[in-house]
Amino acid sequence: MPITATILDVALERPDQLALVGDGARLSYGELVEDSRVAFAVVDALHRAQPAPPAPAAEAQGIPITAVSTTSAFFTARLIAGLAGYRAVSATIDPRWPLDHQIGVIRTTGIGLVISDSPVLSEALAATGWTGTVITPAEFAARESQIRGAGAQAPAPTVRDGSEPFLMLFSSGTTSNPKAFIKTRQQYRDNVAVSSAHLEPLPGVASLAPGPVSYSLTLYAVIESLATGGSVHLADEFDPFAIGSRIAAEAITRIVAVPAVVRALAEAAGRSPERFRGLQLVVTGGANLPASIRSALAAVLPDTRLISYYGAAEIGFIGDSRDGDGTWIRIYPTIGAQIRDETGAEVAEGELGTLWIDAAACSDGYVAGTTDAVLRGPDGWATVDDQGRIVDGLLQLAGRAGDIAVTGGHKVSLPEVERAFDTFPRLGEVVAVAVDDANLGSLIALVIEEGGAEAEPAADGTSGPLADKAALLEHARTRLAPQFVPRRIYVLERLPRTVGGKIRRAETARLIMDGQGERL
Incomplete structure (x- = not known):
């Protein structure tokens, strides 16, 4: 309309x-x-x-x-x-x-x-x-x-x-x-x-x-x-406490916000749930919503639904997930989706590859002079180089092309590595990167933002020591295939981010290769 x-x-x-x-x-x-x-x-x-x-x-x-x-x-x-x-x-x-x-x-x-x-x-x-x-x-x-x-x-x-x-x-x-x-x-x-x-x-x-x-x-x-x-x-x-008053005063029933705001919203609702009772629906963007965000919101606002949609600005809305960690995405009926290899051929079900989309809302292409990237292929289908797999009609994303690492001959989705640590208590922000290795070509490393990984507080209320490396690796082994388990773990004082708050994976890897991280 x-x-x-x-x-x-x-x-x-x-x-x-x-x-x-x-x-x-x-x-x-x-x-x-x-x-x-x-x-x-x-x-x-x-x-x-x-x-x-x-x-x-x-x-x-x-x-x-x-x-x-x-x-x-x-x-x-x-x-x-x-x-x-x-x-x-x-x-x-x-x-x-x-x-x-x-x-x-x-x-x-x-x-x-x-x-x-x-x-x-x-x-x-x-x-x-x-x-x-x-x-x-x-x-x-x-x-x-x-x-x-x-x-x-x-x-x-x-x-x-x-x-x-x-x-x-x-x-x-x-x-x-x-x-x-x-x-x-x-x-x-x-x-x-x-x-x-x-x-x-x-x-x-x-x-x-x-x-x-x-x-x-x-x-x-x-x-x-x-x-x-x-x-x-x-x-x-976004002031989560002022927003609570505004939701009540303005009879707001729907929120559209990035995942970080949804997390803050859940924390605010836990302190003053009465201000958020009228909230019926929360819509958030981005694939692979951390399960901790969904469970935190459900715990304080059980009657509020949460939809995590996936889309690309160039293409439009593609699909969404409505439960769990958002790993598997239901593709909307009017949207076509295929996983293709480097030659443009469609891969077998369950195999990783590049996601191509057929959508009426897709832009015709990028403005000349701003990039050499191609949005649409000769058949009219488009890609922003997101990687993923399709199983039983459901889409699982594995990041962008730069989010796939090859180690020992295996393809590893770095976002999948990160998701495994979402349930590790008090870990905070992490990012998985590929670092050079003479034997494997590259190996998987987990980089933790300093101050996020802490053990239970001591009796006097002070913070405990940094999370134990052995505990982190054991956590990973029970949730990941062997080739996905990080070989090294580092701590950085602060992870590099874009102005929009996204972690810069490539820059993080460069910092680690330059020796700026503390290895556990």
Whole structure:
């Protein structure tokens, strides 16, 4: 269902229904339509005022690209929603990205307008000769006030053609520079059709989506809620205790959040369960949800369901798991999935290989200039190089291509090694890596973040010693095939992470090879 069609319908039938709610700000559907007329008038004027505007990437079909790079989730969401009913391509840029990442994607994709409160970014772009415009959110708001005062709003938003570009998104991974891709309006409509069938963004439902809208999970929550006539509540940062009060006060029944937030939610609900009683559904992204998170939530909120979905930003929603540790994923009926080898041939059932997907919501490809990677094959199927196996129609993921190690002639899924330690008490964050070995080519090592692995506290309340190596290995041997059991165990003071909090596996391995870890 098109996002703008629904916004217009709800604004006509139930204009006072909440559409967007942020930290100290809210817009009803009726107000959102009027707000979009003002926002687009400002954006359009800023693009038109440029003497020599940057040329948008060819994939944008000549439509000017507007990017929002701010920590305000509400501001970002209202701009994305507001521009949806006009000839505009929107993008979100994480302001926490390295400066060279931000400059790179702006210049290579032909973004012409950036709304950002970073003077460093503005100065750096000017120094490169970029001919676009940077404006702060405060300056943007001042221009909106002028538009309202002059009565110079744009015409009302309309439902656009499905083939028209809608959003420019980025997939940065854990080590590479951001890769850009376009979602057309039809591709996003197809994506909403899948999520609305399985993840329950129902009409009138109040969903909470805490976190930056530059995260694809949060952005999808905004789009799918508005596309189905729901209300989406946003938060710049996740404060689990303040969120409890908000859930009760705003009658929020659905949360869409990353696994780390779900873990914090369970801890907060354990302290004040009465504030979370109305919560019916928690939706989290990412494959292989740790069983400890699911069990922790079930223990304090037994009537709250938890769905862990798997998807790729480029492709769309693929499937989900609803029990256990999320290891086995039920693929949605409208999605095609195959496991193929290096030659492109489909492998036998149960064998590891590269996952290929056939989905209507899939982007056509990456924006030229941002990557050499190929998204779609000649047959139209797509891959983001996720590895996995299919057994009895269920998908088990094994990570990306870089998450598969070969040791002694055996293929080992490093995420499978990590999952085995999810039930080890008080271990904290771990990552499995492959390190060079003269005999085996590589061997499997487990790297533990310092402060996570502790024994039972001593009688005086102080922390015990670091977890015993023998206990860790015995734990692994009872849960893993012999070739998966780590040969070495290291401790690092802090595991390297992306700005989004994902552990950088390759960088961790380099630190260990450089001798920076303490070997147990």
